[in-house]
Amino acid sequence: MTDPAKEFHEDPAYGFDASQTPVPMGFEAISPEEMVPEGGEGQSTGGIGIQILRVFVENRLAVAGLIVIVLMVLFCFVGPMLYHTNQTDQQALLINPNAPGPNVGPGPGRPLGTDGTGFDILGRLMYGGQVSLIVGFASAAVATIVGVAYGALSGYFGSWSDALLMRIVDIGLSIPVLFLLIALVTIFHASETLLIFVIALVSWLIPARLIRGETLSLRTREYVQAVRVMGGGGQRIVGRHIIPNAIGTIVVFATFQVADSILLLAALGFLGFGVPSPQTDWGSMLSAGADAAGNGWWWQIYPAGLCIVLVVVAFNFVGDSLRDALEVRLQRR
Amino acid sequence: MLGFLIRRVIQAVIVILGVVLIVFLLSQLIPGGECKAVLGPKATPSNCVHFNKLNGLNAPLLVQFGRYVKDLVWPFWHPNLGYSYKFNQGVTQVIAERLPKTLVLVGTATAISLLIAIPLGILQVVRRNKPSDYALTGVSFVLYAMPPFLLGTLLIIWFAFDLKWFPVSPPSDASAWAVFSDPRAFVLPLVTLCAITVASFSRYMRSSMMDALTEDYVRTARAKGASNRRVLYGHALRNALIPILTLLGLSLPAIVSGAVITETVFNYPGMGQLTVYAASNSDIPLVLGTTLVATVATVIGSLLADVLYAVADPRIRFGGNR
Numbered sequence: 001m002t003d004p005a006k007e008f009h010e011d012p013a014y015g016f017d018a019s020q021t022p023v024p025m026g027f028e029a030i031s032p033e034e035m036v037p038e039g040g041e042g043q044s045t046g047g048i049g050i051q052i053l054r055v056f057v058e059n060r061l062a063v064a065g066l067i068v069i070v071l072m073v074l075f076c077f078v079g080p081m082l083y084h085t086n087q088t089d090q091q092a093l094l095i096n097p098n099a100p101g102p103n104v105g106p107g108p109g110r111p112l113g114t115d116g117t118g119f120d121i122l123g124r125l126m127y128g129g130q131v132s133l134i135v136g137f138a139s140a141a142v143a144t145i146v147g148v149a150y151g152a153l154s155g156y157f158g159s160w161s162d163a164l165l166m167r168i169v170d171i172g173l174s175i176p177v178l179f180l181l182i183a184l185v186t187i188f189h190a191s192e193t194l195l196i197f198v199i200a201l202v203s204w205l206i207p208a209r210l211i212r213g214e215t216l217s218l219r220t221r222e223y224v225q226a227v228r229v230m231g232g233g234g235q236r237i238v239g240r241h242i243i244p245n246a247i248g249t250i251v252v253f254a255t256f257q258v259a260d261s262i263l264l265l266a267a268l269g270f271l272g273f274g275v276p277s278p279q280t281d282w283g284s285m286l287s288a289g290a291d292a293a294g295n296g297w298w299w300q301i302y303p304a305g306l307c308i309v310l311v312v313v314a315f316n317f318v319g320d321s322l323r324d325a326l327e328v329r330l331q332r333r
Numbered sequence: 334m335l336g337f338l339i340r341r342v343i344q345a346v347i348v349i350l351g352v353v354l355i356v357f358l359l360s361q362l363i364p365g366g367e368c369k370a371v372l373g374p375k376a377t378p379s380n381c382v383h384f385n386k387l388n389g390l391n392a393p394l395l396v397q398f399g400r401y402v403k404d405l406v407w408p409f410w411h412p413n414l415g416y417s418y419k420f421n422q423g424v425t426q427v428i429a430e431r432l433p434k435t436l437v438l439v440g441t442a443t444a445i446s447l448l449i450a451i452p453l454g455i456l457q458v459v460r461r462n463k464p465s466d467y468a469l470t471g472v473s474f475v476l477y478a479m480p481p482f483l484l485g486t487l488l489i490i491w492f493a494f495d496l497k498w499f500p501v502s503p504p505s506d507a508s509a510w511a512v513f514s515d516p517r518a519f520v521l522p523l524v525t526l527c528a529i530t531v532a533s534f535s536r537y538m539r540s541s542m543m544d545a546l547t548e549d550y551v552r553t554a555r556a557k558g559a560s561n562r563r564v565l566y567g568h569a570l571r572n573a574l575i576p577i578l579t580l581l582g583l584s585l586p587a588i589v590s591g592a593v594i595t596e597t598v599f600n601y602p603g604m605g606q607l608t609v610y611a612a613s614n615s616d617i618p619l620v621l622g623t624t625l626v627a628t629v630a631t632v633i634g635s636l637l638a639d640v641l642y643a644v645a646d647p648r649i650r651f652g653g654n655r
Contacts, residue, residue, distance in 0.1 A: 170344075171351030174632050178590035179608060179624040186612040186620050187362055263480055270482040271597055271609050283482070290486040290598070294494055294501075301490070305483045313478045 065317030072311055076129035085123025088278050093118045103292070106299055113299040116288055119278075121299055125307055128280040132311070135196050135281070136262035142200035143261070144254040147207030148246075152238045154208065155215025166212065172205045178267060185273045192275050195268070199261050207253045214246040252323040259315035266308050282308045334650050337643050345636045349629055356625045357401050360415075361394065363617055414625065415618035419611060424622035428604065432626060435603035439592050441519075442526040443581070450531045451577065454538025455570065458546070473532035481591050485525040485598035492521060502600035522599045526591050530584060534577065541576045545569040575646050582638030585631045 086092055093099050100110050102118040112121035154165040184198045218224060219242065227237050243250070268274050269283025270290070282304045289300030363369075368381035368390070376384070385391045389400065404413035414424035457466045476484075493501045503518035545551065546569050554568045593605030600606065604623050611619035644650060 167347060167351070171348050171355065174348050174586060174635070175352060175355070175624065175628045176586040176589040176593070176631055178593045178605075179627050182593070182608055182612045183356075183359055183617075183620050183624050186615060186617055187359060266480060267482060267594060270594070272613055286483065286486065290482075290489075293486060293490050296494075301486060305486070308480060308483065309478055312480070316478065 059321065061317040062321030065314040065321075068310055068314035069318070072129065072307070072314070073133060076126050076133055079126040080123065083123060083126070085120040085127075087119055087123055087127040087280075090117055090278060103295070103297055103300075105297070112303050113297070115285070115300055116292065117278075121285075121303060124280060124285060125282070125303055128282050128285050128304070129307060131192060131275050131279060131281040132262050132265055132283075132308075135192065135199065135265045136258045136311075138196040139199035139203065139261040139265075140254050140257035142196060143203035143257055144207050144250060146200065147204035147253075148211045148243060148250055150204065151208040151211030151213075152215050152242055152246075155212040156219055156234060156238050156242065158216075158219075162212070166209070169205045169208050172202075173209075177202050177264070178271075181264065181268060182271070182273060185268065190268075190273055190275060192279065195265060195275065199264050202264070203257055203261060207250070207257075210249055210253060211243075211246055214249055215242050218242045218245050252319055255315055255319035255322055259312045259319070262308065262315075263312055334643050338640065341636060341639050341643075345632050348632050352625060352628045352632075353402060353405065354398070356621050357398050360617070360621050414622035417611070417616055417619040417622075419614045419616035419619065424619050427607065427619060428622055428626050431602060431604045431607045432630070434601070435589075435592055435596070435605060435627075436630070438522065438526065438596070438601065438603055439588055442523050442592075443530070443585075443588060445523060446527045446530040446534055447577070447581070449527070450534030451538055451574070453531070453535040454542055454573075455565070457535070457539045458542040459565070461543075469535070473536050476528045476532040477536075479528065481525050481529060481594045482598055484528055485521070485595060488521045488525060489598070522595050522601055525598065526588070526595045529591060530588060533584070534580065537580050538573065538577055542569055542573040545573040548572070571645075575642060578638050578642040578645060582635035582642070585634045585638070586628075589627055589631050 080087075086096075099118055100107070100114050100120075102114055102116050104110065105113045107113070110120055110122070112125070115121055115124060150165065150169075154162045180202050181198060184201065185195075188194055188198070190198075215238075219237070224237055224241055227241060232240075265274065265281055266283030266286070269281045269285075270287040272284075272287065274281045274284040274287075285304040286301060286308070289297065289304060292300060368376055368384045372380055372384060382391075390397070392400075406412065412425055414428065416422075417424045417427050420427050453469060457469050460466050489501055492498045498517075499521050500515070500518045503515065503522065546564075548569075550572075551564055551568055554564050559567070589605075592603065593608060595601065596603045596605035597609050604627055608620055608623040608627075611617075611623065
């Protein structure tokens with residue numbers, strides 16, 4: 001059955017802060033017949049040309065996103081090997097007579113100028129990008145693992161423990177993220193490792209809810225009942241059958257979460273709670289530039305802002321396409 | 334409807350209690366305890382013993398929690414959130430000064446977002462697959478990817494420094510209504526805070542409207558000969574608005590988070606800026622106080638959105654149990 005609206009139906013989980021969404025519809029009670037992939041991209045009712053264009057554009061966006069991510073990783077981690085700059089030793093900068101000095105615009109030997117301390121901005125983008133990317137990936141990984149385990153257990157055990165565990169998630173989700181992050185960072189003092197866990201601590205709630213919903217529907221499937229009949233324990237059911245079947249949701253969430261984690265870190269950095277100096281991240285760099293916004297030192301603002309937006313958009317493109325590829329199969333009616 | 338509301342209120346109370354517990358536990362996690370936070374890192378152990386005794390901090394955790402909750406709820410016209418060491422004032426007083434300003438900012442921004450996003454979503458449905466639909470979708474993509482701190486910074490550079498159309502930051506008067514004395518100063522913060530919600534709301538409105546158009550009641554309306562216009566505004570729109578109310582309740586925490594950044598960027602003297610200021614001065618009781626108040630305000634806001642939802646949805650209004 002074709003449904004004209006479904007072609008345009010955007011998943012409500014996308015399009016606004018993904019950390020505040022309910023479990024998307026369509027995860028509950030899917031019968032085995034509906035599981036059968038229909039093949040092709042036949043969900044659309046538009047002309048074949050539009051369909052092809054649509055798939056083409058979507059894939060192109062995903063490929064573009066992936067290329068941007070790979071280039072960014074290379075830029076941040078391989079770049080410093082080719083483009084040597086001093087990013088840690090402020091003393092050496094002050095003593096060095098050849099250093100351009102602070103707040104100098106782009107010129108030969110310093111393609112993007114220097115920041116308020118005198119660090120080279122291009123080199124600093126690489127150096128700060130390492131922190132942004134590492135924290136982004138790591139906290140997304142931690143959040144996903146914790147959330148998946150929590151959600152799977154909650155959904156698998158059901159009844160009162162499920163109710164209790166999900167109320168805890170409700171409570172966590174009702175606290176505005178930035179307030180909680182700021183409180184945690186103030187109490188524990190930020191370091192790179194700590195930021196990974198603090199950001200993960202506010203991010204695991206959504207996957208917990210998503211996977212719990214998925215588990216609720218998966219645990220009633222015939223193959224799970226078959227495992228149970230054959231004497232398979234809870235560990236086996238959850239680890240071997242439920243989580244692998246929910247892998248689409250998990251991968252899609254993790255991809256979006258990398259973008260969200262990078263944004264959260266950037267927001268913290270912007271507010272002045274990022275990694276301690278002389279380490280930096282893109283948000284902290286942007287913040288330093290914004291403080292001097294009235295001076296017209298554009299090179300301190302646009303490059304860092306562009307890096308953040310590029311990476312976030314890239315991950316969102318990849319996540320979007322992954323969701324279409326992995327989940328549409330399930331949501332198609 | 335009454336049953337729905339009672340259940341919803343109980344749920345909100347449970348959430349608030351949970352948040353109170355979390356905030357209390359966070360206050361217990363301060364390294365070195367409250368003593369070191371107040372008296373400074375050089376406080377001797379005997380100083381701390383004395384301090385703990387004076388402030389009742391040597392009581393069992395459960396007793397302390399009970400006392401904490403009691404101070405919060407009674408007397409209810411003056412909840413005690415602890416003491417701000419930076420301001421040398423009760424946390425409640427400090428927050429009471431700032432809270433109205435944040436409420437004005439968040440409330441206005443939310444209202445404007447809805448007023449822009451709903452017609453925009455309808456426009457996209459009416460013009461679906463036309464260039465204007467694609468253009469608006471593209472714009473909302475860009476706005477969604479734009480972090481508020483970057484958008485705010487760029488707006489300041491372009492419209493305050495370069496073009497000088499708007500002042501850089503709003504007046505920092507004590508009264509919450511001072512912001513309206515110079516509406517121009519309010520424009521850039523509002524644009525920043527609205528941008529993301531408009532993007533998400535209009536996208537959601539578009540898909541919600543699309544969904545409503547495929548419902549049976551729309552087909553029935555068309556079958557009985559209702560005009561396209563009547564179907565769109567009389568039947569589809571009213572039903573499409575209901576999920577938006579749910580979304581509104583769910584988005585409130587994100588909007589409040591956005592307010593923290595907006596207030597900091599524009600130096601707007603609200604709760605968010607207060608939190609950032611308190612945090613950079615390690616005034617932990619104040620940070621926890623603002624977190625608690627912001628959360629409670631958010632929970633109440635979501636509750637109000639759900640009440641509207643109950644009023645708007647006839648399936649709930651006429652006694653149905655959902």
